[in-house]
Amino acid sequence: MSILVIAEHDNVDLKPATLNTVTAAALLGDVDIFVAGSDCRSVAEAAAKIQGVGTVLIADSAELKNSLAENVAPVIVALAADYSHILAPATTSGKNIMPRVAAFLDVAQISEIVEVVDGNTFVRPIYAGNALATVQSSDTPKAITVRTTAFDAADKEGGAASIKETAGAADAGLSQFVGQDLTVSERPELTSAKIVISGGRGMQSGENFPMLEAVADKLGAAVGASRAAVDAGFVPNDYQVGQTGKVVAPDLYIAVGISGAIQHLAGMKDSKVIVAINKDEEAPIFQVADYGLAADLFDAIPALSAELDK
Amino acid sequence: MKVLVGVKRVVDYNVKIRVNSDQTAVETANVKMSMNPFDEIAVEEGIRLKEAGIAEELIAVSVGPKQSQETIRTALAMGADRGILVETDIPTEPLAVAKCLKALIEKESPDLVILGKQAIDDDSNQTGQMLAALMGWSQGTFASKLELGDGRIKVTREIDGGLETVDLKMPTIVTTDLRLNEPRYASLPNIMKAKKKPIDVLTPEGLGVDVSPRLSVLKVVEPAKRQAGVMVENVAQLVDKLRNEAKVI
Numbered sequence: 225m226s227i228l229v230i231a232e233h234d235n236v237d238l239k240p241a242t243l244n245t246v247t248a249a250a251l252l253g254d255v256d257i258f259v260a261g262s263d264c265r266s267v268a269e270a271a272a273k274i275q276g277v278g279t280v281l282i283a284d285s286a287e288l289k290n291s292l293a294e295n296v297a298p299v300i301v302a303l304a305a306d307y308s309h310i311l312a313p314a315t316t317s318g319k320n321i322m323p324r325v326a327a328f329l330d331v332a333q334i335s336e337i338v339e340v341v342d343g344n345t346f347v348r349p350i351y352a353g354n355a356l357a358t359v360q361s362s363d364t365p366k367a368i369t370v371r372t373t374a375f376d377a378a379d380k381e382g383g384a385a386s387i388k389e390t391a392g393a394a395d396a397g398l399s400q401f402v403g404q405d406l407t408v409s410e411r412p413e414l415t416s417a418k419i420v421i422s423g424g425r426g427m428q429s430g431e432n433f434p435m436l437e438a439v440a441d442k443l444g445a446a447v448g449a450s451r452a453a454v455d456a457g458f459v460p461n462d463y464q465v466g467q468t469g470k471v472v473a474p475d476l477y478i479a480v481g482i483s484g485a486i487q488h489l490a491g492m493k494d495s496k497v498i499v500a501i502n503k504d505e506e507a508p509i510f511q512v513a514d515y516g517l518a519a520d521l522f523d524a525i526p527a528l529s530a531e532l533d534k
Numbered sequence: 535m536k537v538l539v540g541v542k543r544v545v546d547y548n549v550k551i552r553v554n555s556d557q558t559a560v561e562t563a564n565v566k567m568s569m570n571p572f573d574e575i576a577v578e579e580g581i582r583l584k585e586a587g588i589a590e591e592l593i594a595v596s597v598g599p600k601q602s603q604e605t606i607r608t609a610l611a612m613g614a615d616r617g618i619l620v621e622t623d624i625p626t627e628p629l630a631v632a633k634c635l636k637a638l639i640e641k642e643s644p645d646l647v648i649l650g651k652q653a654i655d656d657d658s659n660q661t662g663q664m665l666a667a668l669m670g671w672s673q674g675t676f677a678s679k680l681e682l683g684d685g686r687i688k689v690t691r692e693i694d695g696g697l698e699t700v701d702l703k704m705p706t707i708v709t710t711d712l713r714l715n716e717p718r719y720a721s722l723p724n725i726m727k728a729k730k731k732p733i734d735v736l737t738p739e740g741l742g743v744d745v746s747p748r749l750s751v752l753k754v755v756e757p758a759k760r761q762a763g764v765m766v767e768n769v770a771q772l773v774d775k776l777r778n779e780a781k782v783i
């Protein structure tokens with residue numbers, strides 16, 4: 225039996241999280257991709273080019289346009305009999321839909337796997353990543369979400385999968401999409417950026433974030449934040465890095481005015497190089513930082529910006 | 535309207551957890567336990583619906599060992615009206631909890647069920663979505679705002695790109711995100727009053743639910759520790775190191 229990967233997309237573009245999920249899936253068997261959406265042919269075409277994908281299944285109907293779990297889950301369930309494993313990236317969309325699929329199939333879900341041991345056995349972080357559990361499941365199929373930072377992106381060119389239409393969805397009649405208020409940014413997307421610079425409560429207000437953005441633009445970085453900075457309204461919720469926000473693992477993570485609570489570390493401690501800028505020498509963030517700078521950020525950040533111009 | 539909330543007893547979020555010596559689980563003996571923080575937000579939201587005259591009754595439910603009564607008491611002290619413990623010593627998985635909650639929903643007929651988006655011990659983020667599936671109900675996950683209408687509810691959701699609003703048919707399941715509200719602390723008089731509020735104790739067997747785990751935990755280990763690096767003197771040195779030593783910029 226093959227492995228089904230649920231594509232992450234916005235009906236136009238295939239999202240990079242899909243590529244990492246394909247890599248995890250390929251460790252288990254032959255990979256098919258499922259694109260559920262509306263007018264989403266371009267997504268299926270992009271998915272068909274991913275290296276190593278056998279078939280791209282597409283369900284194209286208006287009811288699937290906004291990825292409402294109530295409408296999407298039944299179409300995934302309808303495909304399940306042909307697959308030993310169903311994988312989705314652990315994005316807010318994957319997290320919303322996959323447990324609904326699992327419950328319909330009466331199987332456990334294995335959340336946010338970081339390692340595939342064998343077809344039944346997976347490693348996943350628990351307690352904010354302070355422990356790693358190896359779990360085994362005898363359910364069929366297995367419903368899994370994938371922590372994308374733990375798997376490399378599959379090559380998005382070179383494949384030549386066939387595209388097959390499947391039945392569209394009915395409207396479950398349970399939910400309606402009202403609207404979205406999305407953060408618009410020219411910067412790279414937080415979870416796939418090579419460099420991330422995050423601000424915490426030490427930033428004092430949203431008005432000081434342009435200081436970080438100036439540095440971000442010089443480095444081609446994404447901007448993130450701690451929960452405290454989001455709760456205080458400095459930046460929108462989608463900036464939050466951590467146990468209950470986004471998990472990032474860039475080549476370089478710069479934490480500015482962030483103390484380093486375990487819930488924040490859970491979202492960034494797998495970064496290759498960590499820099500911490502904090503005026504408190506005792507701040508726990510320095511215990512995980514490769515390079516620490518004990519300084520007032522209101523001096524250090526403008527200085528950093530100037531130094532990068534040199 | 536009747537509101538049911540889930541309250542899970544978990545290791546307090548401030549505790550630095552340790553893996554036990556035989557590497558089978560995280561040590562929970564003699565460790566401070568608390569209500570899962572997202573469930574405090576669920577309880578708070580339920581209380582606010584009562585205070586707004588929208589909800590008449592708020593029921594707090596926990597599935598777990600006898601000591602989970604303390605967690606339910608906390609919910610009662612915050613302002614829930616009564617509690618239900620589904621008592622079991624088997625470590626509960628989300629699907630099993632969802633099945634217990636389904637059995638309770640069939641008895642209690644709530645119009646709204648509020649759970650946390652995630653338990654901070656297993657970090658599963660599944661139970662609400664599973665419960666919605668089992669009930670055939672709508673789901674409003676990762677909620678940062680609720681607006682109740684006539685038989686419908688508008689839920690603003692925290693998603694990867696920002697915020698999304700959906701309009702759901704009730705009854706429904708909502709799961710809380712951090713920005714939904716700021717939970718209150720129980721006052722001393724309310725803690726005293728909560729002692730008199732009723733807690734029903736049921737069992738999974740009594741509810742006809744099989745809670746045996748579907749996953750076996752083979753091993754639990756601590757992740758590799760990160761070594762602390764070096765302190766730099768100034769920004770120029772930092773940039774030099776990033777350029778020439780780490781080579782990341």
Ligand SMILES: Cc1cc2nc3c(=O)[nH]c(=O)nc-3n(C[C@H](O)[C@H](O)[C@H](O)COP(=O)(O)OP(=O)(O)OC[C@H]3O[C@@H](n4cnc5c(N)ncnc54)[C@H](O)[C@@H]3O)c2cc1C
Pocket residue numbers: 423424425426427449450451452453464465466467468469470480481482483484485486487488491501502503504507519520521522547571572654
């Ligand atoms: C259920 C739950 C889930 C959570 N999820 C997350 C999560 O996903 N992500 C997350 O980040 N947190 C999360 N938290 C919150 C976490 O516990 C911390 O409260 C939070 O990370 C603290 O944010 P902070 O470091 O910005 O603020 P603080 O801890 O207040 O630290 C601010 C730091 O800024 C420094 N500072 C102040 N002024 C300056 C200056 N001028 N120059 C330099 N340094 C300065 C201070 O020395 C201090 O170290 C969660 C908590 C709970 C209970």
Ligand SMILES: Nc1ncnc2c1ncn2[C@@H]1O[C@H](COP(=O)(O)O)[C@@H](O)[C@H]1O
Pocket residue numbers: 539540541542543570572573576595596597598626628631648649650651652653654656657658659660661662
């Ligand atoms: N044993 C339990 N008892 C009561 N509620 C629970 C239990 N387990 C999970 N829940 C609810 O489901 C939410 C999500 O948990 P989880 O799916 O385990 O991350 C929690 O925040 C609780 O509201």
